[in-house]
Structures are given as structure tokens and as C-alpha cells.
Amino acid sequence: MSHEDELLAEARAALAELHEAFAEIDELMTEVVRSGGQDLAQDAERDEERARLARRGDLGPQWRRLQERIDAGDTSLSSIARGHDMSSEAVDLRAQAHVGLAELTRLVRDADGDDGSAELPVIHIKGAPTAPGRGLPPQARAAMAEAKAAQASLEAVMQRVRQIPVADLD
Amino acid sequence: MSGVVERTALGENWSVCLAPEGNDDFAKEFEGNCGLLLGGVLWVAREAFHYDVMENLVYPICGDWGQLGVARSAWLSLQGGCLDISGNFDEMANLPETVWADDGTDKTPTAFRARMGTVAANFGHYASASELTAQLVDNLIEVGKAAAEGLSLIISLISETLERIIIEAAIPVVGWIAGAVEAGVFVTRFWNMVTKALKLIERIARTIEKVVTVLQRVVRVLKCLKTTLAFFNGTLAGANAANTPGAVQHGFGVTA
Numbered sequence: 332m333s334h335e336d337e338l339l340a341e342a343r344a345a346l347a348e349l350h351e352a353f354a355e356i357d358e359l360m361t362e363v364v365r366s367g368g369q370d371l372a373q374d375a376e377r378d379e380e381r382a383r384l385a386r387r388g389d390l391g392p393q394w395r396r397l398q399e400r401i402d403a404g405d406t407s408l409s410s411i412a413r414g415h416d417m418s419s420e421a422v423d424l425r426a427q428a429h430v431g432l433a434e435l436t437r438l439v440r441d442a443d444g445d446d447g448s449a450e451l452p453v454i455h456i457k458g459a460p461t462a463p464g465r466g467l468p469p470q471a472r473a474a475m476a477e478a479k480a481a482q483a484s485l486e487a488v489m490q491r492v493r494q495i496p497v498a499d500l501d
Numbered sequence: 502m503s504g505v506v507e508r509t510a511l512g513e514n515w516s517v518c519l520a521p522e523g524n525d526d527f528a529k530e531f532e533g534n535c536g537l538l539l540g541g542v543l544w545v546a547r548e549a550f551h552y553d554v555m556e557n558l559v560y561p562i563c564g565d566w567g568q569l570g571v572a573r574s575a576w577l578s579l580q581g582g583c584l585d586i587s588g589n590f591d592e593m594a595n596l597p598e599t600v601w602a603d604d605g606t607d608k609t610p611t612a613f614r615a616r617m618g619t620v621a622a623n624f625g626h627y628a629s630a631s632e633l634t635a636q637l638v639d640n641l642i643e644v645g646k647a648a649a650e651g652l653s654l655i656i657s658l659i660s661e662t663l664e665r666i667i668i669e670a671a672i673p674v675v676g677w678i679a680g681a682v683e684a685g686v687f688v689t690r691f692w693n694m695v696t697k698a699l700k701l702i703e704r705i706a707r708t709i710e711k712v713v714t715v716l717q718r719v720v721r722v723l724k725c726l727k728t729t730l731a732f733f734n735g736t737l738a739g740a741n742a743a744n745t746p747g748a749v750q751h752g753f754g755v756t757a
Contacts, residue, residue, distance in 0.1 A: 335626050338719050342633040345715040349640040352708045353647060356701065360651045363697055367658045370690055374665060381672060390672060412667040413541030424671040431670025435549045435684050442688075471685035474692035481699035482557070488706040489561070495713050 393420040442467045526567030531649040535559045535656045542663035558698045576635035583628035590621035630719055641712050648705045655698045662690050
């Protein structure tokens with residue numbers, strides 16, 4: 332086989348790999364659609380419960396007023412979250428969200444570097460019964476660790492792509 | 502006596518070889534759409550997860566794919582040009598006997614035909630290589646588009662999750678202020694989606710790695726075309742095509 336023929340064979344093999352890439356992307360997206368669908372279904376249940384509590388006033392007067400406006404079609408959770416709703420109750424809830432997010436930030440920071448395989452951290456208070464700490468559950472810590480590994484893996488490939496010498500052919 | 506006639510006007514193919522227009526720059530639209538999807542919620546990922554979604558999941562595939570489209574067209578033009586040249590040399594290899602001395606003593610016809618046949622075959626090879634390269638670039642653009650479509654969906658789900666996190670953070674009593682398990686649901690969801698997006702980007706990165714490596718070798722062999730083309734057309738018609746490996750890297754946005 333001549334050198335040119337070998338190159339053509341290589342190019343054909345690369346073409347075949349491109350077709351494999353399509354198949355793998357399809358497979359990955361099927362999984363994304365499946366899990367995304369499950370998440371949306373869970374959110375719908377969660378919304379129903381939240382709306383029920385809000386209408387009863389269990390979540391406070393601001394949520395009650397906002398729920399009335401949501402029910403009337405005057406606003407939406409998305410408008411409230413994204414800051415499009417400038418009503419005083421929406422502004423108040425977004426301020427409340429900042430407080431809640433500070434707690435989430437702490438939970439995430441505490442879980443950083445933990446792959447979720449260990450037991451939840453335990454708080455020992457002298458004289459008090461041992462109680463589980465309020466750390467993120469193992470699946471959340473495992474998801475964080477998996478994303479970190481995926482990021483590192485991608486960066487390694489990107490580095491290799493950058494280092495392929497593209498000769499000046501002029 | 503029959504004269505040598507140029508079977509195909511080469512100018513037709515070479516002229517478009519110089520600067521064909523590309524219309525494959527889907528990345529700008531992708532970037533714009535993701536910016537809209539994440540508008541108003543991007544800060545949540547930065548603040549709570551110390552993760553920049555645009556920087557890590559959107560910008561990596563926002564390279565100059567349009568340039569790659571131009572390269573593809575250049576390769577197709579090059580294929581056409583090579584086939585034309587191949588055909589012309591083939592014609593010359595089959596010139597009638599009357600061109601040469603008719604007493605059968607002249608050895609020139611045999612040598613000439615053999616040489617013309619070889620050149621025709623070489624250009625046939627170049628045409629195949631150019632066609633394959635165009636196919637590679639074409640498929641790579643399609644893979645890029647498929648990845649961008651997939652990433653758009655993932656980004657929309659991440660955007661939903663971030664929206665949801667703001668809402669949950671604003672719920673007193675039953676929110677995660679009351680329990681880290683609740684927060685865990687959204688943390689898990691966010692990072693799972695990020696992992697899927699990263700895997701998708703890695704898939705296209707590995708594909709690009711393979712394609713750039715092969716193109717680099719193929720283009721090196723085709724480099725001799727530039728000299729040949731300069732001879733035929735007085736211009737460096739292969740310039741766009743020769744830049745393809747660099748254009749592939751640019752398509753992925755990994756070069757400056």
C-alpha cells in the first residue's frame with residue numbers, strides 16, 4: 332500500500348469515527364431527555380405542594396400574595412426567580428433567596444473534595460448525644476466529584492488538541 | 502492532426518477555491534441562545550457552586566466554525582480542480598498517433614503517454630484525498646452542530662435548575678434551611694447536568710483531536726498541489742484548503 336493509500340485509509344477511519352461520535356451524542360442526549368423529564372415531573376409535584384402551602388398562608392404573606400398572582404396568571408416562578416417581577420413581595424423573596432443561597436454555598440463548600448463515599452460528617456458536642464451533621468447527602472457529593480473528574484478529563488483532551496502542531500504549509 | 506485541447510477550463514474551480522463563502526457559523530447563535538437562557542440565573546452557579554457555566558460549557562465550542570465551512574468548500578473546489586486536471590492529462594495520454602511521427606520509430610509517444618497517465622492517476626488520488634477531507638470537515642461541522650444542539654438542551658435544563666434553586670432558597674421552613682437533603686436534590690441535579698455537558702464537549706474534543714491529526718498528515722501530502730496549482734493558475738489556489746487543520750482547531754475555539 333502506498334503512502335497516499337495509507338493516508339486515505341486513515342482519513343476513512345477518521346470519517347468512521349465521526350459517525351460513531353454522532354451515535355454517542357444521540358445516546359447521551361437520550362439519557363439527558365430521560366433524566367430531564369424525571370426532574371421536571373418531580374418539580375411539578377414539588378410546585379403543587381408549595382402552591383398548596385402558599386395558598387394556605389403557611390409560607391408567609393409574601394408567598395400567599397405571589398401565589399394569588401401566579402394563580403391569576405399575572406406572574407410566574409420564572410419571572411420571580413429571574414428578577415422580571417418587580418413587585419415588593421417578589422423583591423422580598425429574592426432577598427430571602429440570597430440568605431438561603433448563603434446556606435447552600437456553605438453546604439457546597441463543606442462538601443468540596445469529598446467524593447460522597449464516606450459517611451456524613453458527624454458533629455460531636457460534649458455532653459450531647461452524637462448527631463449527624465447537616466452536610467449534603469452522599470449522592471450530591473458524588474455528583475460534585477464526578478463533575479470535577481469530567482472537567483479534568485476534558486481539560487486533558489483540550490490540552491492535547493492545543494498541542495497538535497499545525498505546521499505552516501505556506 | 503489533432504491539437505491538444507484543454508478539456509476543462511480550470512479557472513472555474515480555482516476561482517471559487519480562493520474565497521468561498523461559509524454559512525456554518527452556528528456557534529454565534531448557540532452562544533446567544535445560551536446567554537438568553539442563563540440570563541438572570543447565571544450568578545447562582547457562580548455564587549453557590551463557584552462554577553461559570555458560560556465559561557466552561559458554552560465558550561469551548563464557540564470557535565470560528567464559519568471558517569471551517571469555508572475550508573470545506575475549498576476542499577470541494579480542490580477536488581473538482583484535481584478531477585479536471587486528471588481528465589486533461591488523461592486526454593493527453595490518449596493523443597492520437599498522428600501527433601507523433603507516423604513511421605513507428607519514435608519512442609516518444611509511449612514515454613509521453615506513460616508519464617501523462619501517471620500524472621492523471623496522481624491527480625485522481627489528490628481528488629480522492631480532497632473529497633475525503635471535505636467529507637471529514639463536513640461531518641465535523643455536523644458533529645459540532647449536533648453537540649451544540651445537545652448542549653443547548655442541557656443548558657436549558659441547567660437554567661431551569663438554577664431558577665428552581667432561587668425559588669427553593671426563598672421558601673422558608675420547608676426549604677433547605679430546614680434540611681440539607683432538600684438542597685442535595687438540586688446540587689445533584691446541577692452537577693449531573695454539568696457532567697453530561699462536559700462529556701458531550703469531550704466527545705467532540707476527541708473527535709477534533711482525531712480529525713486534526715489526520716488532516717495534518719493528508720494536507721502535508723497535498724502540499725505539493727500548491728506548487729502545481731501555481732504552475733497552472735499563477736495563484737496559490739490551495740491556500741484555504743491548506744489552512745484546514747488550523748481552522749479545525751479554531752472551530753473548537755482552542756487557539757487564540
